[in-house]
Amino acid sequence: MAALIEMREIVKIYPNGVVANDGVNFSVDRGEIHALVGENGAGKSTLMKILYGMERPTGGEILLDGQPVHFHSSNDAIAAGVGMVHQNFMLVPSFTVAENIVLGQEPLRNGLLDQAEALRVTRELSQQYGLRVEPEAVVDSINVGMRQRVEILKTLYRGAQVLILDEPTAVLTPQETQELFAAVRKLVDQGKTVIFITHKLREVKEISNRVTVMRSGKVMGVVQTEDATRESLARMMVGRDVFLQVNKPPVTRGKKVLEVHNLSYVSETGRTMLHNVSFNVYGGEVLGIAGVEGNGQTELAETLSGLRPAATGTASVNGKAILNTNPRTVRLSGVAHIPEDRLTNGLALTASIDENLIVDRYFRPPFHRGLFIDYKVVEKQSADLIQEYGIRTPNGKLPVKSLSGGNMQKVIVAREFTSDPALLIAAQPTRGIDVGATEFVRDQLVKQRTDGKAVLLISADLSEVMSLSDRIIVMYEGEITGVFPDAASVSEEELGLYMLGIKRQTKEEMEAVL
Amino acid sequence: MKRWMANPIVRETVRIVAAVGLALLLGFIITLFVSEDPLNAYRSFLLGPLTRLNRIGDWLEESITLIFLGLATAIVFKAELFSLGAEGQMVLGALTAGVVSLYVPLPPALRLPLALLAAMVVGFLWGAIPGILKANLNANELVSSLMLNTIALKIYEWLLTFYIKPPNAGYTASDFFPKEGVLPNFFPPIPGLEGVRQTLVNQTNLTIMLYIMLAAIFVVYFLMYRTPFGYELRMVGINLKFARYGGVDIKKVIILAMAVSGIFAGLAGAHLAMGIHTKLILNITFGLGFEGVVVALLARNNPLAVPFTGLAYGYLRAGADVMERASDMSREMVLVIQAIIILLVTAERVLPMVQKRIAASRSNGEGAAAAAEGGSHAA
Numbered sequence A: 001m002a003a004l005i006e007m008r009e010i011v012k013i014y015p016n017g018v019v020a021n022d023g024v025n026f027s028v029d030r031g032e033i034h035a036l037v038g039e040n041g042a043g044k045s046t047l048m049k050i051l052y053g054m055e056r057p058t059g060g061e062i063l064l065d066g067q068p069v070h071f072h073s074s075n076d077a078i079a080a081g082v083g084m085v086h087q088n089f090m091l092v093p094s095f096t097v098a099e100n101i102v103l104g105q106e107p108l109r110n111g112l113l114d115q116a117e118a119l120r121v122t123r124e125l126s127q128q129y130g131l132r133v134e135p136e137a138v139v140d141s142i143n144v145g146m147r148q149r150v151e152i153l154k155t156l157y158r159g160a161q162v163l164i165l166d167e168p169t170a171v172l173t174p175q176e177t178q179e180l181f182a183a184v185r186k187l188v189d190q191g192k193t194v195i196f197i198t199h200k201l202r203e204v205k206e207i208s209n210r211v212t213v214m215r216s217g218k219v220m221g222v223v224q225t226e227d228a229t230r231e232s233l234a235r236m237m238v239g240r241d242v243f244l245q246v247n248k249p250p251v252t253r254g255k256k257v258l259e260v261h262n263l264s265y266v267s268e269t270g271r272t273m274l275h276n277v278s279f280n281v282y283g284g285e286v287l288g289i290a291g292v293e294g295n296g297q298t299e300l301a302e303t304l305s306g307l308r309p310a311a312t313g314t315a316s317v318n319g320k321a322i323l324n325t326n327p328r329t330v331r332l333s334g335v336a337h338i339p340e341d342r343l344t345n346g347l348a349l350t351a352s353i354d355e356n357l358i359v360d361r362y363f364r365p366p367f368h369r370g371l372f373i374d375y376k377v378v379e380k381q382s383a384d385l386i387q388e389y390g391i392r393t394p395n396g397k398l399p400v401k402s403l404s405g406g407n408m409q410k411v412i413v414a415r416e417f418t419s420d421p422a423l424l425i426a427a428q429p430t431r432g433i434d435v436g437a438t439e440f441v442r443d444q445l446v447k448q449r450t451d452g453k454a455v456l457l458i459s460a461d462l463s464e465v466m467s468l469s470d471r472i473i474v475m476y477e478g479e480i481t482g483v484f485p486d487a488a489s490v491s492e493e494e495l496g497l498y499m500l501g502i503k504r505q506t507k508e509e510m511e512a513v514l
Numbered sequence B: 001m002k003r004w005m006a007n008p009i010v011r012e013t014v015r016i017v018a019a020v021g022l023a024l025l026l027g028f029i030i031t032l033f034v035s036e037d038p039l040n041a042y043r044s045f046l047l048g049p050l051t052r053l054n055r056i057g058d059w060l061e062e063s064i065t066l067i068f069l070g071l072a073t074a075i076v077f078k079a080e081l082f083s084l085g086a087e088g089q090m091v092l093g094a095l096t097a098g099v100v101s102l103y104v105p106l107p108p109a110l111r112l113p114l115a116l117l118a119a120m121v122v123g124f125l126w127g128a129i130p131g132i133l134k135a136n137l138n139a140n141e142l143v144s145s146l147m148l149n150t151i152a153l154k155i156y157e158w159l160l161t162f163y164i165k166p167p168n169a170g171y172t173a174s175d176f177f178p179k180e181g182v183l184p185n186f187f188p189p190i191p192g193l194e195g196v197r198q199t200l201v202n203q204t205n206l207t208i209m210l211y212i213m214l215a216a217i218f219v220v221y222f223l224m225y226r227t228p229f230g231y232e233l234r235m236v237g238i239n240l241k242f243a244r245y246g247g248v249d250i251k252k253v254i255i256l257a258m259a260v261s262g263i264f265a266g267l268a269g270a271h272l273a274m275g276i277h278t279k280l281i282l283n284i285t286f287g288l289g290f291e292g293v294v295v296a297l298l299a300r301n302n303p304l305a306v307p308f309t310g311l312a313y314g315y316l317r318a319g320a321d322v323m324e325r326a327s328d329m330s331r332e333m334v335l336v337i338q339a340i341i342i343l344l345v346t347a348e349r350v351l352p353m354v355q356k357r358i359a360a361s362r363s364n365g366e367g368a369a370a371a372a373e374g375g376s377h378a379a
C-alpha cells in the first residue's frame, strides 16, 4: 500500500544558517496514529510546518497519495486536507468558540455571519468527534484544554483528513490528556490520519501505531510502537543510554532549613488559595509536594520566594524571616527558585544567555567592581556554566530565545544551582522539556540534596515526585491533606486518593509525622 | 535568502536606506504636483543644509539638541517606560541654565559649569516626579509626564514674563546673557587660526556643547551596557517579571530611569539657552522635546546609534527649513514628506512595542513583557 504522505530527502536551512532538517524521509500511512518524537530542537516542528505549507523546504519533495505537491501556503495544505494544530494556539481571544471555528470559511446569511449555523456546525462537529466545547463561550474565558479542542475542531471544520498535532499534551493535565487520546482514537476510527508530536515516551507507547524518531535534524529510525520500549526510544532520541530511574544515594537528614508556619494566601480576587499551611524542610532531603495543579502549589512557591504577599503566617530560612519581604531579601537569605513559568519569570528571552545567568548576582563581586559590571567575569562564568550544564549553544552572547525549551531550563537551573542556596524551590522543573534535559535536571536536584541542601520539589508529575522525594506532602484545595514520611513506601494510587480529596489525614496524624 | 542579509546590521541598514529612498521618491512625486519648480524645490530640500556655512551650523546645532533628547528618550524607552517628559525637562533646563548665566556673579570658569550642572539637576528632579508617581501610585507615565510638561512650560512663561524680562522690553525675552554666561565656540583659539575661529563664531552657534554631547553619548552607553543600573534598566524593559523574580528593585529602577533621562533633556535645554539663543525667549523649545522620540526609535534606543539618527533627522528638518524659505513649497508639504519617512522607518519598530503594551495592560498592568515574547520561543 502506498503511503498517504511521503516526504523525501527534506532539507530545511533557516536564514540564520540553522540546518533544522537534514535529508529527512518521513512517511505516514492512511488511518494511522504516527508519533513523531525527538528532543527539543530536533526539527519536528520544522518538518511539520513544511508539510503544512508554512515553511518552504530548502530541498526535497512531498508526495500526497503518490502525487507530488507544492504547498505555497497553509491554505494550499488545508485545501489538500492537511491541517495542523500548533504548539502556540492561534485563536482570536475575543471571539466565541463557534466564531473561531468557522473563521475563514464562515457560513453567511444576507452577507453576515450566520451565528445559528455556526453554533449548529460547532455542536455537530463536537458531537461527532467527542471533543467537548462550549460553542457560545468567548475564547478568552475558556481553559487551555478547551482551546486546544477548539483548534482541532477548526481544522476538522476546514476538512482536514490528516491532522498534525504539535506537542498537544504539553499544556494538558493528565485527565485532559486522556480525553484528548480518546478523541484522537475516535478521529482515526472515522478515517482520519493523525501525526502526533511529543517527547513524552509514555504517551508514544499509549497512543501511537508507529514512531519516527528524530535527532539533530535527521531521522534516527522508524519503528512499530509494539516493538519499541521507552528505553529503546530514549536511546534513539538522545543518542546514548538514558536512565529513566533516578539514582538516589541515602543521606542522613540535616538540620531544619525551611520552617513554614500557618501560611495563608488570599488571591487578588479574594479567594483563599493557601490555608494555614505548616511544614519544614531539612537539609539533605527532597520534600515533594504532590497535588493536582491549581491546589495552591503555585501560590506556595511564590509566597516563599517573595513574589506574592502572604496573608498570615511565618516562614524562615535558617532562622531568617522571609515572608512578605522581597525577592532580593529572600535570595540573600539563601533561597534559589526554579520558577514554574520559566518564560514569564525565569528568563529575559531577548537578553543574552550571559545576562540571564547573572540576574541574582550582577550587583556583587566578582561581577560588580567599582562602577561597572565586569563583563569578562560574566562571560567566563557563562562559558563555564554552558560547559558544565551542557547548554547547547555556540556561545553565551545569543539571546535565550534562540534556545530550545530544555536548554532554556538548563540556563535557569545553572543559575539557581550555582547561587549556593540553602533551600532550593523547584517548581515543575522538568515540565515540557525533553528526555535528556529531564534526566539532567533530576540528577542535579538529587545531587543538591545529597550535598546537604534542602529541596522543595513541586511537580504535577506524580512519578517525578515519587522518584525524587524523600518525604511527600499532598496539597488539596490550599491545604495539606496528607504527609508521607517515607516516599518509597507509598503507592501512586494512595497518593491519588489524597490528591483528589477523597482521603485526608487528621491534624494529629499529620503532626505525628511532620 | 542571501547569506549576507542574515547579518542584522546589514539588514537594518538596507531597510532604512530603502525606507528613506522610498519616502524621498514619494516626496518628490508630491513635489512634482505641488511645486511650480519641483527640481529646484527638491534640490534645496536635499542639498540646502550644506550650501552655506551658517546653514551647516544650523543643522549641527539642532542636531545637538536632538541627540541630547534622543539619549534622554532612549533611556526611558529602554526600560519600556513611555515617558514623554523630555519637553518639560528641557524647558526647565533652559530656564535654570539661563538664570545662572544671567544672575550668578561668577567668572565663566565657574558660572558655565554651574549653569550646566543646575540644568542637569533640575532635569533629574523634574524627571523623577512621574517616576515616583508611577512607582508608588502606578500612575501612567505617559499622562503624568505630559501634564508635567504643561506645568513646566507655564512656570517658564510666568517667570520669564514677570521676573526675568527687563521691565521696559517690548517683547517677552530676557536680556542677552553676559559674556560670562555664553558657551565658548567649539573651535579652540589656536594661534594662527584666529580667522577660522572668527568665521565660525560669526556664522554658527556651535559651542563646546558639541564635546559635552560626545561625552554624553559615551556616558549613556556605558551607563546602559556596563553598569548594574543599566543592567537593571534593560532587564526591566525586556521582562519586568524576570527582573522582579531576580531581585531587582523595580520601583528604584523606574524612578531612576526617568530621573537620569531628565539629566540629558536638561542639557538639551541648557544648549538651547546658552549655546543657540544666548537669551531666554518664549517658545524656546519649539516643541522639539517630542522629536527625541523619533531619534531614539530610529536608533533602536541604542546610544551609539543616536548621533547618527540625530544628525540624519536634523538634516531632514534643516532641509525642510531651506526648502520652505527657498521655494514655493509650504512647510506642511515638507512635514508630510518627513512623516512618510518616519512612518516607513519606524513602523516595524513601534508595532511590537504597542503590542507589548497591550499584552501588558491585559495582564493587569503588571508589564508582562514575556507575553509578547512567548510566541517566539523555540520549543
Ligand SMILES: Nc1ncnc2c1ncn2[C@@H]1O[C@H](COP(=O)(O)OP(=O)(O)O)[C@@H](O)[C@H]1O
Pocket (backbone or CB within 6 Å): A014, A015, A016, A018, A019, A020, A038, A039, A040, A041, A042, A043, A044, A045, A046, A047, A402, A403, A404, B378, B379
Ligand atoms: N524560524 C526559525 N528561524 C531560525 N531557526 C529556527 C526557526 N524555527 C526553528 N529554528 C531552529 O531549528 C531547529 C529545529 O527547531 P524545531 O523544528 O522547532 O524543533 P522541535 O520542534 O523538534 O523542537 C532548532 O535549532 C531551532 O532553534
Ligand SMILES: [Mg+2]
Pocket (backbone or CB within 6 Å): A041, A044, A045, A046, A087, A166, B378, B379
Ligand atoms: Mg517543536
